[in-house]
Amino acid sequence: MVRxxxxxxxxxxxxxxxxxxxxxxxxRRPDVRFHLFGEESKVVPLLDGYPRLKASSSFSHCDVTVQMDDKPSQALRKGRWKSSMWRALEAVKKDEADVAISAGNTGALMAMSKFCLRTMAGIERPALAALWPxxxxxxxVLDVGATINADAQQLIDFAMMGGAMARALLxxxxxxxxxxxxxxxxxxxLEEVRVAGxxxxxxxxxQLDYVGFVEGDDIGRGTVDVVVTEAFAGNIALKTAEGTARQIGSYLRDALGRTLLGRIGYFFARGAFQELRQKLDPRASNGAVLLGLNGIVIKSHGGTDAVGFANAVEVGYSMARNGLLGKIEQDLTDYHRAGFAREIAEVTDEGAL
Amino acid sequence: MVRxxxxxxxxxxxxxxxxxxxxxxxxRRPDVRFHLFGEESKVVPLLDGYPRLKASSSFSHCDVTVQMDDKPSQALRKGRWKSSMWRALEAVKKDEADVAISAGNTGALMAMSKFCLRTMAGIERPALAALWPxxxxxxxVLDVGATINADAQQLIDFAMMGGAMARALLxxxxxxxxxxxxxxxxxxxLEEVRVAGxxxxxxxxxQLDYVGFVEGDDIGRGTVDVVVTEAFAGNIALKTAEGTARQIGSYLRDALGRTLLGRIGYFFARGAFQELRQKLDPRASNGAVLLGLNGIVIKSHGGTDAVGFANAVEVGYSMARNGLLGKIEQDLTDYHRAGFAREIAEVTDEGAL
Structure with missing residues (x-):
């Protein structure tokens, strides 16, 4: 059972x-037990419409809802312990759940997760990891939004956490x-990328095979299983790829719709276009993982639909089932035992000479 | 005439x-006069095959060629004044040419350009600007490769230089x-992005309409005429978009080729696919501009073909014709007269409190 x-x-x-x-x-996963947190008047009447879900769920009322436009600092102030977001995280902390999932405010979720679950021993800062088709x-691909300007040690931590995630999921x-x-x-x-490399x-x-530097076009090519970067470049890469995919989709629709021959071609090849749409469906890769905390936290896209949210649940399920946290902890232990962390200071010093 | x-x-x-x-x-541009720099034995015999080009060109022999895998520092050492790359830049410096174009080693070209042409008064660091469909x-979009970790003042310089380029070209x-x-x-x-904003x-x-922050997916959407960022994130965004375009093209070919109906559909809609290919043709946006120097320098992709190189020439032509350098200088003068540069220090101090 995964909770x-x-x-x-x-x-x-x-x-x-x-x-x-x-x-x-x-x-797909009948062995999941959900614990739902939210406003009773809004959740319970809806829940009656899903008898299967109701039978597999427990529910806790929460007075407060973190708003999509709350600043992270506001979310941490305003009676945070009463919000559905906080309570879901707290369930993980108390070991009443294996995973917490939210489609809410990203900044608030990251701030609350860090505050509630704390980073794992040996990890300074968390990273947000995305699955990239x-x-x-x-x-x-990590970090796509948590730690801006990660230093060399943090990039190495990300490499190990991303590696553990790839082993658990891929x-x-x-x-x-x-x-x-x-x-x-x-x-x-960047200096920190050179040192980390x-x-x-x-x-x-x-536990991982470091192959060297990759460039932006290597991501879509699938050159490596895990792409490591700091959050500013990572988030921009992710959004740029999303934008490019939409742009090309729009070109394609325009080009096919403009002429009769284009429309006829589309009619014949609609199976192929259906396949393309599935490949590019952002819902299929919904569910980013906040790595480096004492618990598994999944961030679902705020704008996704039920199919996308189900995918985020699936990601959380796989992470728990495959023992993501244990894998990360083991890797960190091995790494520190090998004593490589010590070298950081030395290499950085050399670089300064 | 443009030289x-x-x-x-x-x-x-x-x-x-x-x-x-x-x-x-x-x-397209019969009023161009070319000055070609290169090894006589390799260039002159070929030139005989292009009588039109020969009639519009002068040629200077150069003993040295900067290699594609030379490090920038090597390129600056190894008898640089004899290389075809350096001599092309020098022609701009001596006002014997309005523009220099090279499809050679990017790092060497940037290092040599800076060394030969120097940055304009008031500009600390150059930026590489790309045209993005x-x-x-x-x-x-700038900077896509010249100045990593640009600070707030440099980002503002980039905004003005990019604005001048958009006015000259778009x-x-x-x-x-x-x-x-x-x-x-x-x-x-990032702090520097906040301060610059x-x-x-x-x-x-x-001379420009600053609309605020944009995200990666705004680039392809065309939300703004000019997207400003530092070189690390900018280069990663550019390469990621190229990679995503190739990835989707590959999906599309696979999907259409796999079934008979797909191939029939492709046959009917081949005009539409031709149109899409043109939209996505990287040659059509070949020719990045190195901005901020006392001269116009165009970097053509090393791997492009004749059509792509012709496009880089067209970019250089338009820049010279439309007085890019004068526009940048005017904008910088207006900006400094307005006295905003002074405020940088103040805002940064406030941020630190």
């Missing part, structure tokens, strides 16, 4: 999407890992 | 692509400008 705590109030459409999504997820399948034993950088040949990129190379870790 | 100095040895395919491209560009037409009188940032609502992004807002410049 999933859900902030039923999160997201642009609130409980109606969240409950419908949880209900869909149950079909590639030509070879899927890759883990069924690879020793994932390949690349550090996102620019102009491999002629430019050297040097240390990862020397560390020669048994 | 264009060309490093004929640059690029993966060297003089054969460069000469063919220059010849194509001449058809969008749903609304084209936008200028036929807009007062371009809209956005600062690339992440999570507009819940996160605040506040100052641009207060400056209320007459």
């Amino acid at each position: 999933i705590a859900i902030d039923a109030m999160g997201g642009d459409h609130g409980p109606s999407t969240v409950l419908a999504g949880a209900d869909i997820a149950l079909v 590639t030509l070879r399948g899927e890759s883990v 069924d690879v034993e020793r994932p390949t890992v690349g550090l996102l950088n620019i102009g491999v040949e002629e430019m050297k990129g 040097q240390l990862l190379k020397e560390a020669n870790l048994k | 264009i100095a060309i490093d004929a040895m640059g690029g993966d395919h060297g003089p054969s692509t460069v000469l063919a491209g220059a010849d194509i560009a001449l058809v 969008t749903l609304r037409g084209e936008s200028v 036929d807009v009188e007062r371009p809209t400008v956005g600062l690339l940032n992440i999570g507009v609502e819940e996160m605040k992004g 506040q100052l641009l807002k207060e400056a209320n410049l007459k």
Whole structure:
């Protein structure tokens, strides 16, 4: 059994999407038990419409809902312990749930998660990891939004956490890992990326295969299983890819719709276009994982629908089932035992000479 | 007449692509005079095959060719004044040419350009600006590779230089400008981006319309005419978009090729696919501009073909014709006269309190 705590109030459409999504997820994973947190008057009447979900869920009323436009600092102030978001996280903290999921305010969720669950021993800052569809399948890309300007040690932590996530989710034993950088040949990129690269190379870790620097176009190509970067560049890469996909979709619709021949072609090839739409469906990769905390937290897109939310549940389920936290802890222990953390200071000093 | 100095040895395919491209560009712009720099034995025999180009060109022999894998520091050491790249830049410096174009080693070109042409008065660091195809037409995106970790003042310089480029190339009188940032609502992004945003807002410049922060997906949407960011995130965004476009193209080919109906559909709609291919043709946006120097320098993709190189020539032509340098200088003068530069220190101090 996997126990999933859900902030039923999160997201642009609130409980109606969240409950419908949880209900869909149950079909695939009947061994899930949900604990729903939210405003009774808004959640309970809807829940009656999903008898299957109701039978697999418990519910707790929460007076407060974190708003989508609350600032993280506001969310932490305003009676946070009463909100559905906080209560879902707290269920993980108290070991009443294995995973917490919210489609609510990202900044608030990250701030609350850090405050409630704290970072794991040996991890300074959390990272938000996304599943990125590639030509070879899927890759883990992190950080896409939690830690701006990560330093070399934090990038190495991200490499290990991303590697553990890839092992838990992508069924690879020793994932390949690349550090996102620019102009491999002629430019050297950021100092912290260089230092992290040097240390990862020397560390020669048994749990991941560090292959070196990768560039932006390697992400979609699937060159590596795990792409590591700091949150500013990572978030911009993610959003840019989403924007480019929409842009090309729009070009394609325009081009096909403009002429009769285009429309005839579309009619014949509609199966192929259906396949393309599925490949590009952002719902299929919904569910980013906040890594590095004492508990699994999944962030669902605020604007997603029930199918997308069900996918976020699936990601949380797989993480818990495959022992993500244990894998990260084991990797960190191995790493620190190997004593590579010590070298950071030395390499950085050398660089300064 | 526009005088264009060309490093004929640059690029993966060297003089054969460069000469063919220059010849194509001449058809559209017969008022161009080229000055070609390169190894006589490699360039002159080829030039005989392009009588039109030969009639519009002068040639200077250069003993040295900067190699694609030279490090920038090597390129600056190894008898740089003899190389075709350096001599093309020098022609601009001596006012023997209005523009220099090279498809050679990017890092070497940037280092040499800076060393040879120096930055304009009031500009600390150069920026590499790309034309980015969008749903609304084209936008200028900078910096895509020159100045990593640009500070607030440098970002403001980039905004003005990008604005001047948009006015010179995109036929807009007062371009809209956005600062690339992440999570507009819940996160605040980088300190230097915040400070630059506040100052641009207060400056209320007459030559550009600062609209605020934009995110990665706004680039392809064409939300603003000019997208400003530092080189690490900018280069990653550019490469990620290229990778995503290739990825979707590959999905589309696979999906259409897999079934008979898909192939029939492709046959009928091949005009539409031709149109899509043109929209996505990277050659059509080839030619990045190195801004902020005392001269116009165009970087053509090393791997492009003659059509792509011709486009880089066209970009250089338009920049010179429309007085890019004068526009940037005027904008800088207006800006400094308005006295906004002074405020940087104050705002940064406030932020620290």
